[in-house]
Amino acid sequence: MIKTSEFNEYKTKNDIDLYVNKTDKFKTNYIHLDIIRPLSDQNEVSKNALIPYILYRGSYKYPTNQAISRELDKLFGADLNVSVARRGENQLLRFSIEIINDKFINSKENLTKKAIDFLYQLVFNPFVVDEKFKSDYVNKGRTFISEKILSLKNDKNSYVIERCYQEMCKDEKFSLYTLGTQKGLYNTRSDNLYTYYRKILKESPIEVFVIGDINSEEDIYNYINNNYKYDRDRKLPLNNTVMKTDHFNYVELAEEDNISQSRLGVGIRVPITRNHPLYFALTVYNGILGGFSHSKLFNTIRKEKGLAYYINTRLETTKGLILINAGINQDDYSTVKKIIKEKLAEIREGKVSKENIEWTKKKLISKYETLSDNNHSVVNAFLLGLINGKKDSLNFVINSIKQVKKEDIIKVAKMVQLTTYFLLIPGSDPN
């Protein structure tokens, strides 16, 4: 039996979705808030990306970043995180706070409620001057985002993954980088971002998660229902992803950089997302191909041939993409490419051992079981389900994986299409 606890669903009077999970597994309580926006165009994506980093500079109640940090330190070093993420063709503005459970300290105040208040102040009650965000804060946000976009190339692996996605989904929204573009930042320099943000708060889905050793779910619901005040008129859906099924961008591209190891990204299309009947077969397929250390790619490319230190695959379950990622020698590129094609063909032809399927299932089940041991993972997994309209319990997921048949895996294999190779190679001396 898995030891797990589930989220219970609530809705506040102003249409904020609240999910509360009471569990005494963790020594902290975790509160997480996502604002969900469609990935629309580079200007909007850039504006959205700026928002969390402007809010982080100061709010009405804690008007400077120093005041914010002081409050967090007073809350026993509560951990605040703001970020922007992409899930399918949705852009998530993310805010979270994790705080020590009251029972470990002699505090007269309810720290969790203070953390809930804090998050409210940060998100809903920003620092405003003359109906605008403080210009200094906007500028700091702009500098930050601009640097972040530039520094993507510092991490060669992330860079290759992002570039591979961009090439693969060239004329689709998914190719928009989570943090927007320099051009988008520039284009929106004179927009009133506060006016824009009020619109966001009004019309976007807002999903709040509370997980931890709380007194009672009702208590948390009442508290948030009464305190998360905002005049809202929700208009946008949770998911804005468009699935492309043909006319793919077949491309093979190399870029030079001053590096010692070549990095490869391989893009694969798969027309299956979380609410497709073959979704669980897809997770098994991905595991057989490259998700684990017994997978076909790792087995052949690292264990057998010693061509790479790392080779793995990742599954984008909202847009339907598989991405293979490896660090290799440039000279081995054609060999590695050939092996990848062979492995895809093998699964298509049913050349998958019973063992490989069994091991993969066991590993996947184990992965889902242990997922519930991490409060952040629980929230992230549940949110992906929400976006895809599938609020599956862990028990359901595990049962579904058990039931995947070999024919289902072959069906998936016949649906995938390799479309993109992106290679970052050592370049000649730039001087």
Next chain:
Amino acid sequence: MIFKNYDKIEERYFQKELKAGLKVILIPRDKFNKKHAILSVNAGSVDLKLKDSKGGMINYPIGIAHFMEHILFENREGSIIDHFSRIGSSVNAYTGFNNTNYYFNTTNNFLQSLKYLLGFILKPNFDQQRIEHEKNVIKQEIKMYKDSPGWQSFYQLLQSLYFEYPIKYNIAGTAESIESLDKEILEDFYQKYYRIDNMTLIMIGDIKHDPVLNYLSNTFSVGKKKRDYKKVYPVEPDQIQSAQKELQMSISRPIISIGYKERSNYSQKSEIIKQDIVTNMLLEMIFGKSNDNYHNLYNSELIDENFSFNYMREKNTGFAKIYAETVHIDKTINALIEVLNKFDKDVNLHNFKIVKNKYIGRFYRSLNSIETLSSQIIKYNNLEQNYFNLINTIESIKLDDLIKQHSLIFNNRRPVKIIINNIKDKLRKTPCNAK
């Protein structure tokens, strides 16, 4: 045998030394699905030298501990990894400065996984062909790290801080150093370091005590063997090896790091832990986001969100590292050093109490993750300390401890400066053989 309840932090701790010398630590986690075991071998990248009973010295090539970590997975018919995959467990390993750690995670097959883990580590079979194969894999690993600016700034800092102490070498070694490895050297290293009394087994999760402990007691029932050699580490001078180093990489803007070296006054082991926390708290007081220094530096555009600091205390070494990304290289370095030197002028008891609470909060947060916990236990175990006592250590720390440590490690001492400059940007698109 030790069994202790830590009521305040809601933890339990069990420790036993088996006849053969294996130390076993078990931490029950009834509410978790994950069951974790890690075998920590007390041999890391700094273990390169032994002295035998006649006074003769044995030297090993740089990177040997890490190579051993790889090769133990690879040396049999069929991969070791597959044994674990078959039962849904995951196995992996990592090599640190002082330890090599082999671990698995499982949900249902704990005892079987444990048998596999001990089996492949304790009964190796070195094969020259596999050794050659693994050299290629590790060369790729070395290349991967070489391209990482964060890793480079860390590695270069160690290179400049230390003259002799092998913490200065890349854990994986170099393409050249691993080339010299063969079956004979590896067998010799294994025989010397992979003794059961040089290992600790840590288990965390909802694990049934009795069958596991019975199995372990029966397996490791033979008494300890005599050791006729001992580990030797070089004596490291107090001063730094070189004050400044610059290199170029393909990055978006320059990276600087400043390092301060702990004097080699190797205090008592419990003092080392205290020194670790004291110095980290001290850095938090100086550079933490709550106080003015950070915001003055931030508002002068000398540092940004990427700014970080930490102090790393290990068995025989300690150093503080300040990291920033900036275009104003010299200005930032000077400003950071100035702030570090003036700490004694703006100490503040109120800030100290807040920083202390922050560390208490952080300690509890660290208990949420089984992997974080196991790595901390290893670190503390190296120093014969118990991680769960850390909460008491934190509470016992006084502001005076910080002031004293400040004068020892920072105040007007010579730092190392590492600067990574940006190679002129030149990204070109080249079409390769089109599809």
